[in-house]
Amino acid sequence: MGEINGHAILFLFFGILTCLFSLAVVFSSNVVRMAFYLILALAATSGLHFLAGADFVGAMQLVLYVGGTLVLLVFGVMLTAQNPFISLRTAGGDWVVAAMVGGILLVILIPVAFQVGLPPTEASQLGGRADREAVTSTDPVSVPTATRIGLGLLGVPGDDVSGYLLPFEIISIHLLVVLVGAAYLARAKRRVTVRDTPGTADV
Amino acid sequence: MTEILTSPVGLTHYLVVGAVMFVSGVVCMATKRNALGVLMGIELVLNGANLNFVAFGSNFLERNPTYQLGLDGQIISLFVIVLAAAEAAVALAIVLNFYNNHLTVDVDRADELRG
Numbered sequence: 001m002g003e004i005n006g007h008a009i010l011f012l013f014f015g016i017l018t019c020l021f022s023l024a025v026v027f028s029s030n031v032v033r034m035a036f037y038l039i040l041a042l043a044a045t046s047g048l049h050f051l052a053g054a055d056f057v058g059a060m061q062l063v064l065y066v067g068g069t070l071v072l073l074v075f076g077v078m079l080t081a082q083n084p085f086i087s088l089r090t091a092g093g094d095w096v097v098a099a100m101v102g103g104i105l106l107v108i109l110i111p112v113a114f115q116v117g118l119p120p121t122e123a124s125q126l127g128g129r130a131d132r133e134a135v136t137s138t139d140p141v142s143v144p145t146a147t148r149i150g151l152g153l154l155g156v157p158g159d160d161v162s163g164y165l166l167p168f169e170i171i172s173i174h175l176l177v178v179l180v181g182a183a184y185l186a187r188a189k190r191r192v193t194v195r196d197t198p199g200t201a202d203v
Numbered sequence: 204m205t206e207i208l209t210s211p212v213g214l215t216h217y218l219v220v221g222a223v224m225f226v227s228g229v230v231c232m233a234t235k236r237n238a239l240g241v242l243m244g245i246e247l248v249l250n251g252a253n254l255n256f257v258a259f260g261s262n263f264l265e266r267n268p269t270y271q272l273g274l275d276g277q278i279i280s281l282f283v284i285v286l287a288a289a290e291a292a293v294a295l296a297i298v299l300n301f302y303n304n305h306l307t308v309d310v311d312r313a314d315e316l317r318g
Binding site for chain 1: 244
């Protein structure tokens, strides 16, 4: 047994937090608590991103997802949190079907994860820690990724990234159109009822 | 059991966490009757997939070097984050409209288009 691996301890911490809060989202029936558990799960996921060396993606996960999307979701929860809808119960039969589907999916996915994630070859696995340390010490790419990601989004292909200018522009226009459409859909329509009152009917 | 503490973190660890997130998102989408609960399930599914993208693109995990996604994985996960934000905005607008018109957020009551 070698020494305790700090990376593994941090991974276990964030991974267990992520799994626990994801399951808490499923098994909680109060929608306000579900939103809170979802925030914690996604924040723990950003910790996993940092541990995988994706510093920019982890920061964006915190800023955009936890800070933006989920705040939007919490606003939706607050706007619709009338008493009968805070905890809508699911029928027992639905739980059984969903548990079966989820269990089957998990049984399919976990072996695939173990197959795909195997270390390179049997030989290097038998080689022990010396080989592993040699492998991991040859690729310490601890360079910040933001610059290379930005160049990739501007269409400058790097050594390990291809150009993404067209998808970047498409997604920018898409986001703009979607936000305008969302504002149009969600706008208050009370002005229509005001217009229908007798005094202003000819407006 | 202590092997998980001493062995280096590999791709499998991340894939397992991503699979758990994905499956809980699917179950969440299937069981919740609140429309916002369904939305939260979608967010969980997207994040599980996102975690897999980042893990396949990472240089810090022990794995088979043939699965080398590089920075492309991180850029794709950025795209996923942006698309999730757009999807959440539109879906929330639809849910709020539905709530304004029907005074409920129960997806089982949204059956007016049933043939």
